[in-house]
Amino acid sequence: MNSYCKILTILLFSSFLIFSGCTEKEIPKKVSLNKKVPEPARKISEVEENTLYFGFDLRLGPKEDVKIYSSLLRYLEDVTGYRFRIRFSERYEDTVDNLGNGITHFAAIGPLSFVIGRERNGIKCMVSGLNGEKKPEYHAVIFTRPGSRIENVGDLKGKTFAFGARYSTQGHLIPRKMLEDAGITLKELKHHVFTGFHSNTVRAVLNGEFDAGGMQDKLAGSLEKEGKIRIIKVSEPFPSSLICYNTGVDDSIVEAVRSALLDLSPAGDHKDMLVDWNKTEMPEGFTPVNESDYEVISILATKYGLSGNEAKD
Structure with a gap:
């Protein structure tokens, strides 16, 4: 009986060591197969x-x-x-x-x-x-939703406005100049945001989050033909x-x-x-x-x- 207990004790102790080693060193890590590893920047x-x-x-x-x-x-x-x-x-x-x-x-x-x-x-x-x-050359436009009461750029004082990326020419620089040409600085808008790119600006305005937005003329023209937006003003050429x-x-x-x-x-x-x-x-x-x-x-x-x-x- 004593020999049996000794053998059983040794087996249980060995199993414990093996199990402990696995838990410390072999815990599987969760890996997302959909997550892309960014390519390292190289000069x-x-x-x-x-x-x-x-x-x-x-x-x-x-x-x-x-x-x-x-x-x-x-x-x-x-x-x-x-x-x-x-x-x-x-x-x-x-x-x-x-x-x-x-x-x-x-x-x-x-x-x-x-x-x-x-x-x-x-x-x-x-x-x-x-x-x-x-x-x-190209143009930028300021646009709103169909059915909006906004008729011209001057009506945007005190309204909300969506720009594209902060460093976008058609999505920010030109529309901002168009607003200032109408006497409206950023401080005279109720609120403004930078959406990142033109499609985001369109969605922000159409979803009713903002009263109007600025974007590139090419996409704006196509969307107006489809009846999805209404162009308020087209800029001068740049x-x-x-x-x-x-x-x-x-x-x-x-x-x-x-x-x-x-x-x-x-x-x-x-x-x-x-x-x-x-x-x-x-x-x-x-x-x-x-x-x-x-x-x-x-x-x-x-x-x-x-x-x-x-x-x-």
Whole structure:
């Protein structure tokens, strides 16, 4: 009996040790299969040979924009022979910082992002977008819901207003100037918000959260035709969005990409290669940049505290 008890005691003690070891070292961790691990940022000197990273300012929404720019990059790959990869950033300021710091080689950015990046990091631009009239310019609009009693911009004093991203030209800079031209400063609005991108602004206004909003003219025109919004005012023309590059990119690569972009014919030979390109602010392709056109943007950026290092605030 004593021998049996000793053996039983030893077995129980051994089981306890094994169990204790498992509980301390082998507890399974919960892993989400849907969670994406962010790709570590690497500078230009560290990327794979013949791979070029492309960023963009968020406009319509993440899924829509990735689809649009992926088709452009396929065109560039076919023409230049280089491999392109998208590096997505949700915030405008991250997109321009990535470009300036050499994490991306190229980026499609708005005029405000361009003047900020030029001031802070010395980025350069190769082409600007052409609108439906083949002009390197675009507009912003102020809009409201159908049935709203708001008839003109002056009626927005004391009302609520939705901007897009803080560093968006069409979603903030131009609509803010339009409000001020009508005698309305931000302090004279009841409340204002930055929604992040144009589609969010539309939803905020249509859901009744805000009385009116500012956004890009292309999407606004389509939505008004569908009866979903009512445009109160269209801005004067401003210089269009651009495709810019980090100064560390080899000159031969810059010229190859520039040439391919200038040869792009979105409504002609390359129509079938592109996806929803007509929804962008550059539906007719690109033209060489005239940087002097962007001085008006620089002046407004300084006025509103958005230029240079102030964009970090």
